[in-house]
Structure formats: C-alpha cells, structure tokens
Amino acid sequence: MIRMPMYSLYMGCSVPANYPNYEASMLRVANELGMELNYMEDVACCGSPNLRAIDYLGWATVNARTLAIAEKDGHDIVTPCNGCFGSLKDVYHLLKHDEDYRKKVNSKLKEEGLEFTGSIRPRHFVEALFTDIGIEEIKKKITRPLDGVGIAIHYGCHLLRPPDVTEFNREILDELVSVTGATVVEYPIWKQCCGATVLPVDEPLAIRLARDKLKSMTEAGASFATVVCPACGNQLDLQQLGLKESYGEEYNLPILHYPQILGLAMGLDAEVLGLELNRVPAEPILKHLSG
Known part of the structure; x- marks a missing residue:
C-alpha cells in the first residue's frame, strides 16, 4: 500500500475565523488527493505583520515554537496562508543560518521543553500539493x-x-x-x-x-x-x-x-x-x- 503524505496543518488566525470556504475547499481537495492534514494544537498566531514590527524576538520565538511543536510531531508544516507561510519561512531561515539567535530563541523555548532544530520544513499548501502529489496525479x-x-x-x-x-x-x-x-x-x-x-x-x-x-x-x-x-x-x-x-x-x-x-x-x-x-x-x- 502506498503511504500517503502526512502533514501538521497550521491554519493561523485568518482562515478559520473568516474564510470557512477556503478551509473547507482545501480540506476536501486534500482528502480527495490522499493528503492527511492534522490540525496543530496549542499554537499561537504567527504575529505577521504587527508583532514582527514591535517585538522581533517575540515574533521569532512564537514562530519557532510552532516549528518546534511540529518537530515533535515529526511532520512538515503546511499552511494555506501567505502571511503565516512568510513568517514561518523567515524564522526557519533565520534560525538555520544564525546560531547565536537560535540559541537565544531556544533558551526561551526550553521553558516549555521545546527546541528548534530545523528537522521539518514550513511549506505552503499549494507547494506540498505540487511537489508531493504532483501534476500527473492531480491530472488523474x-x-x-x-x-x-x-x-x-x-x-x-x-x-x-x-x-x-x-x-x-x-x-x-x-x-x-x-x-x-x-x-x-x-x-x-x-x-x-x-x-x-x-x-x-x-x-x-x-x-x-x-x-x-x-x-x-x-x-x-x-x-x-x-x-x-x-x-x-x-x-x-x-x-x-x-x-x-x-x-x-x-x-x-x-x-x-x-x-x-x-x-x-x-x-x-x-x-x-x-x-x-x-x-x-x-x-x-x-x-x-x-x-
């Protein structure tokens, strides 16, 4: 049996609060294509763009926390929101390339028993659709x-x-x-x-x-x-x-x-x-x- 891809689904704030049509259509299409999307629990808003502008470390920590929770689950994050995608990718890139900042953020995450290591990737839903399912399978x-x-x-x-x-x-x-x-x-x-x-x-x-x-x-x-x-x-x-x-x-x-x-x-x-x-x-x- 072919093992279908599994993901940690980070919805953010905007989609579940205001756009049930986006959420419903994404879930239905994903199900039809065999993508298993598991809602993440106990995660916060990505803070884009307001938190980033007033508290950069807080913004980085909140997104690193989301990434660290997904690492514990062992699956890449997918999100349907460009703002969430941008925040998660920015922080992922920052912490992968800046060891000192990673240590600073991880010192805060340690209080919750979490750590960012970069073992999973944040991805937009459509990129996962394109890369993991593929055009030929979608065409069918x-x-x-x-x-x-x-x-x-x-x-x-x-x-x-x-x-x-x-x-x-x-x-x-x-x-x-x-x-x-x-x-x-x-x-x-x-x-x-x-x-x-x-x-x-x-x-x-x-x-x-x-x-x-x-x-x-x-x-x-x-x-x-x-x-x-x-x-x-x-x-x-x-x-x-x-x-x-x-x-x-x-x-x-x-x-x-x-x-x-x-x-x-x-x-x-x-x-x-x-x-x-x-x-x-x-x-x-x-x-x-x-x-």
Missing part, C-alpha cells in the same frame, strides 16, 4: 476541466519574497492552474501588492492598489482570478464593492481560492467548496461548466 482527478476559462493568478507578496527565503517558484501556481484545464492569463503587474496590509493605515491607497490589480487582470482578458492568501482574497473580493463609489468602476471579477478552482475541476459541488460565501458571485464559472 480532473473530471470537469475548466476549458475556455481564463484565470489570472495573484501570487501575493509573502509567497514570493524574499525569494532566497521563501524558495517558492511562481511556475508552481501556473502549473496548478493549468492542470485544471484553465488558461493562465498573464497581466503586467502580477508582482504588485494587493494593498491588504496598508488597509488599516491608508484606505485610499489600499483601494487604489486593489483597483490597479483588478483593472490589469480584466484588461488582460481574465474571467476569474485565484489567490492562495486569505488577506489577498478578501482585499480583491471586498474592494470591488467599493470601487463603484470611489472610481465609478465595476469589475465583477470572481476571486476564487485555489482549492475552489481545483475542486470544481475535480467535479466537486459548489456547496462543498463554499462558493456561496464568495462576495463576488461565482455563478459565471458555474454556468460555463454547466453549459
């Missing part, structure tokens, strides 16, 4: 290909930067979208931030950044967009509701979490994937598939 599960659907990908800042730390190649998402049968729509400002992080301090700037992304995507011919970050998904989904008032523009561009897109291509029902919870209705893609 595609029963309702998204032929004729143009999808723009918003990768998100913390997934790609800094590249020597995240070690994430954008082609991973390109291939994961392509395997569904959809066409990846290239657009000029794919690297640009969506503006989610600046929303609490400069709302007009956040709205403008979201508008720039949506405008670039639609002008390039995208019918839909996909994200792998809850904050980015919320920003691009939510801001469409206010752009008519701010700019007199309507985009009506459905923003789907990647597992929702993959789930549709695998023949899963819209309700199972939580599509009714997306703010910009996803009916166009459902009509396309039923037509």
Whole structure:
C-alpha cells in the first residue's frame, strides 16, 4: 500500500475565523488527493505583520515554537496562508543560518521543553500539493476541466519574497492552474501588492492598489482570478464593492481560492467548496461548466 503524505496543518488566525470556504475547499481537495492534514494544537498566531514590527524576538520565538511543536510531531508544516507561510519561512531561515539567535530563541523555548532544530520544513499548501502529489496525479482527478476559462493568478507578496527565503517558484501556481484545464492569463503587474496590509493605515491607497490589480487582470482578458492568501482574497473580493463609489468602476471579477478552482475541476459541488460565501458571485464559472 502506498503511504500517503502526512502533514501538521497550521491554519493561523485568518482562515478559520473568516474564510470557512477556503478551509473547507482545501480540506476536501486534500482528502480527495490522499493528503492527511492534522490540525496543530496549542499554537499561537504567527504575529505577521504587527508583532514582527514591535517585538522581533517575540515574533521569532512564537514562530519557532510552532516549528518546534511540529518537530515533535515529526511532520512538515503546511499552511494555506501567505502571511503565516512568510513568517514561518523567515524564522526557519533565520534560525538555520544564525546560531547565536537560535540559541537565544531556544533558551526561551526550553521553558516549555521545546527546541528548534530545523528537522521539518514550513511549506505552503499549494507547494506540498505540487511537489508531493504532483501534476500527473492531480491530472488523474480532473473530471470537469475548466476549458475556455481564463484565470489570472495573484501570487501575493509573502509567497514570493524574499525569494532566497521563501524558495517558492511562481511556475508552481501556473502549473496548478493549468492542470485544471484553465488558461493562465498573464497581466503586467502580477508582482504588485494587493494593498491588504496598508488597509488599516491608508484606505485610499489600499483601494487604489486593489483597483490597479483588478483593472490589469480584466484588461488582460481574465474571467476569474485565484489567490492562495486569505488577506489577498478578501482585499480583491471586498474592494470591488467599493470601487463603484470611489472610481465609478465595476469589475465583477470572481476571486476564487485555489482549492475552489481545483475542486470544481475535480467535479466537486459548489456547496462543498463554499462558493456561496464568495462576495463576488461565482455563478459565471458555474454556468460555463454547466453549459
């Protein structure tokens, strides 16, 4: 019998609190593909970006603690959140390369009987999907290909930067979208931030950044967009509701979490994937598939 991959699932705060559609679609897709995701217990928020800005050692320690708990379980961490992924990867990279800082952090973890050694890796869910399951195995599960659907990908800042730390190649998402049968729509400002992080301090700037992304995507011919970050998904989904008032523009561009897109291509029902919870209705893609 083939042993299917097992992971420690770190959900962070945002997904379970605000995006049950992302969580539900990820769990269902993972189950269909034989990935065993075990929820981590007794773990804290990753602290991104606020804690990092005001207490760097505290931020590093909290993430090292999460990594150390996963080490005790013996499985790589996977997370569906770019912010959590970025924090965990940053701390993992820091402690692997800075022995003095590792000792400082481990002296704090010792109080709980924990230690960071770097024996497991923090990974984004889509990277584990791509690397451990693989495109060919995913392709076998595609029963309702998204032929004729143009999808723009918003990768998100913390997934790609800094590249020597995240070690994430954008082609991973390109291939994961392509395997569904959809066409990846290239657009000029794919690297640009969506503006989610600046929303609490400069709302007009956040709205403008979201508008720039949506405008670039639609002008390039995208019918839909996909994200792998809850904050980015919320920003691009939510801001469409206010752009008519701010700019007199309507985009009506459905923003789907990647597992929702993959789930549709695998023949899963819209309700199972939580599509009714997306703010910009996803009916166009459902009509396309039923037509």
